[in-house]
Amino acid sequence: MNNLTQETKLTLVYILIAFAFSVAMRMIWMYQFDGYEPFMFNGQFMINTNDGYFWAEGARDILSGISQENDRSPIANAGSQLTAFFAYVLPFSFETVILFMPVFLSSLVVVPIVLIARGLDNLEMGLVAALLASIAWSYYNRTLIGYYDTDMLNIVLPMFLLWSIIWAVKTNKDIYLIITALDILVYRWWYPQSYALEFSFFGLILFYTLVWDRKNLYNYKLLAIMMFAMLNIDGFIRFPLVLVAHYLFKQERYQKYIYYILALSVVVFFATGGFEPIWDKLKAYIFKDAVVVGEEGLKLHFYSVMQTVREAGQIPFETFANRISGHRIIFILSVVGYIYLAYRHKIMLLTIPMLGLGFLASVGGLRFTIYAVPVLAFGIAFLITEIARLMPTKKLKVLSTVAFTLMVLYPNYKHIEAYKVPTVFNAEEVKILDKLKTVASREDYVVSWWDYGYPLRYYSDVKTLVDGGKHSGSVNFPVSFILTNPQEISAKMARLDVEYTEKTFKFIEENEERIKNKEVNVFSNIEQMTTDYGFKDTNDFLLSMQSDMKLPNKTRDIYLYLPFRMLEIYPTVTIFSNMNLMNGEMKQAPQFFVSKNFKQNQNIIDLGRGVLFDLQGQSLNIGNKKIPIKRFVKTAYDKDMKLQKDVSVSNFMANISVVYMSNYNTFLVLDEQTYNSLYIQLMVLEEFDKTIFEQVLATPHAKVYKLKI
Incomplete structure (x- = not known):
């Protein structure tokens, strides 16, 4: 009993040490930017992840009890609900709660890591693994202070699930049956996309059972209760099913029916469409195409947003290794250590699903590396403790463990020290959105690119057409079209x-059952417009917009939010509407070049990338080619912060213009199509048609216009 008590005390001490270390490392960002006003709003640091504003919007609306119809506020989502709970019970401001939630919740990952190691009778391995896993590159990057997103529990919950499974298989205690099932229920509540990992765990347990422990009835109970917890139905239905299964499994008289119960759970799993979400996710991240083609109606082609999402792209090996272990050598040693660990403790083969998902990053993108972090942390930690065992004295064992641990932690610490990510918006930009909230109503729409959708909804409390979760090719097309075409x-x-x-919202609401039964289809807005205006070719419909046309009745106001920062992604914005929707062919890309690092030598300005601007000759030299420019425009803000323009036209026949935004120290080289686009005219030049638009807010950071029609 004394040994058990001592082990429990040591377990708690190791957990507290690792937890405190993880929290402290995540506070470095805050220390680095202490007092930096551009990152602060309402007396607190702002968050540094775009998606965080989605959950913050939902939590805000839960606390206020107000959420308008079709506003996409996630009031039913776990992230928002948990945030609202913390904000309600804790004596801190809402901004403070969302800033610090990732710090403390993500650090909980150390708990199951230490507990798993305890199950392997190697607590020191657990401490080393917990220290490394808590701050490894990819895990830190997605859970540092201010990174308020589902990632703050996306590794914690599967690690708790892994712990309960390992302890269930090792101890065969009934308590771990219900803990495992509850882990799955909570994990699914928090992260509905957890299907694939849960199913993989199920498959590994089945494999482990059939190969090494097929006569153990307990393993089949575990598989059955997991399957009931994994059903593709509401959690309020799965929860009582799990309780009933657990009750039956504890009764001696029902033991002979275990195999039948397992078979029933599998049948119900597939009958409720349990495998469909797994397949959908695989298609989305692995089998991604350049265009998405509609299956009904006009069969329009749209550009796939997955081609522009960095986290879904392939990454080089060094980046892959660094993000998982901090250094490629540590990564290689971690893999070796993991193989040795799995050889010594076959139960650790149950970690393969997380390791496999982490390695999916080599084809699926860097976001997946986070899953391999704790698993390979066990690998390097096991090597360190095994080396320590070879030391002749206890003092040398401790010293070697400390020394090697510091060596594997160091490159990860250096990454943290250098990882000075900015907040999503700066204080001046947020002030604009805060003012917009007083101008626009909650039913009004603000048109901007999807990158800014969530912050717009959170700070301005308006509706948006696109956001971080609604940005498929079909919804991006009209917004891209708006931003890149004439006014x-x-x-x-x-x-x-x-x-x-x-x-469309109203149509879906009125025809929910018919849509579900596939009696009617919901088409994209652009396709519906095409057919409603009597066209069979969307290209013809788009051309018709250049002439007079009857527009729908106005039901609400529309605003345009045009930030300066959109210049950086303008070429990406254009891609989505620069396509022939009827056949999927990309049109010639408009000419657009931004230069912020240029050098001037008398009348020649080197804009970089082989582009020279001749001020006196009013021409561009690109390689050996000399191109005349149509106009040179210089913009500057006067002492009253009003934009002034100096326009010099040199060649009416030319197609290229150069714009120098002096206050931004930025040159733009653009063709006539881009020069006349709504974004350039309204944001860069403030040249707007007063019969169509009204300027509402104007600062160097962003411009807001109200649509009059």
């Missing part, structure tokens, strides 16, 4: 897209 055409598309979006 009159863009204004028409803005009114059309907003009103058709609302019409």
Whole structure:
């Protein structure tokens, strides 16, 4: 009993040490930017992940009890609900709660790591693994202070699930049956995409049972209760099913029915469509195409957003290794250690699903590396403790463990020290959104690119057409079209897209059952516009917008949010509407070049990338080619922060213009199509048609316009 008590005390001490270390490392970002006003709003640091504003919006609406229809506020999502709970019970501001939640919740990952190691009778391995896993590159990057997103529990919960499974298989105690099932229920509540990992764990337990422990009835109980917890039905139904299964498994008289109960759970799992979400996710991240083609109606082609999402792209080996272990040598040793660990403790083969998901990063993108972090942390930790065992004295064992642990922690610490990520928006940008909240109503729409959708909804409390979760090719097309076309055409598309979006909401609500039974289809807004206006070719419909057309009745106001920072992604914005929707062919990309690092030598300005601007000759030299420019424009803000423009036209026949934004120290080289686009005219030049637009807010950081039609 004394040994057990001593082991428990040591377990708690190791957990507290690792937890405190993890929290302290995540506070470094805050220390580095202490007092830096551009990162602060309402007296607190802002968060540094875009998606965080989605959950924050939901939590805000839960606490206020107000959420308008079709506003996409995630009031039913776990992230928002948990945040609202913490904000309600804790004596801190809402901004403080969302800033610090990732610090403390993500650090909980050390608990199951130490507990798993305890089950292997190697607590020192657990401490070393917990220290490394808590701050490894990819895990830190997605859980540092301010990184308020589902990732703060996305590794913690599967690690708790892994712990309960390992202890269930090792101890065969009934308590771990219910703990495992509850782990799955909570994990699914928090992260609905957990299907694939849960199913993989199930498969590994089945494999482990059939190969090494097939006569053990307990393992089949574990498989059955896991399957009931994994059903593709509401959690409020799965929970009582799990309780009933657990009750039956504890009764001696029902032991002979275990195999039948397991078979029933599998049948119900597939009958409820349990495998479909897994397949959908695989298709989305692995089998991604450049275009998405509709299956009904006009069969329009749209550009796939997955091609522009960095986290879904392939990454080089060094980046892959660094993100998992901090250094490629540590990564290689971790793999060796993991293989040795699995050889010595076959139960650790149950970690393969997480390791496999982490290695999926080599084809699926860097976001997956986070799953391999704790598993390979066990690998290097096992090597360190095994080396320590070879030491002749206890003092040398401790010293070697400390020395090697510091060596594997060091490159990860250096990464943390250098990882000075900015907040999503700076304080001046947020002030604009805060003012917009007083101008626009909750039913009004603000048109901007999807990168800014969540912050717009959180700070301005408005509706948006696209955001971080709604940015498929079909919904991106109209917004891209609005931002990259001339003002009159863009204004028409803005009114059309907003009103058709609302019409679609109403249609879906009125035809929910018929849509579910596939009796009717929901088409994209652009396809519905095409057919409603009597066209069979979307290209013809888009051309018709250059002439007079009857627009839908106005039901709400529309605003345009045009930030300066959009210049960086303008070429990406153009891609989504620069496509022939009828056949999927990409049109010639507009010419657009931004230079912020240039050098001037008398009348020649070197803009970089082989582009020279001749001020006196009003021409561009690109390689050996000399290109005349149509106009040179210089913009500057006066002492009253009003934009002033100096326009010099040199060649009416030319197609290229150069714009120098002096206050931003930025040159733009763009063709006539881009020069006349809504974004350039309204944000860069503040040249707007007063019959169509009204300027509402204007600062160097962003411009806001109200649509009059």
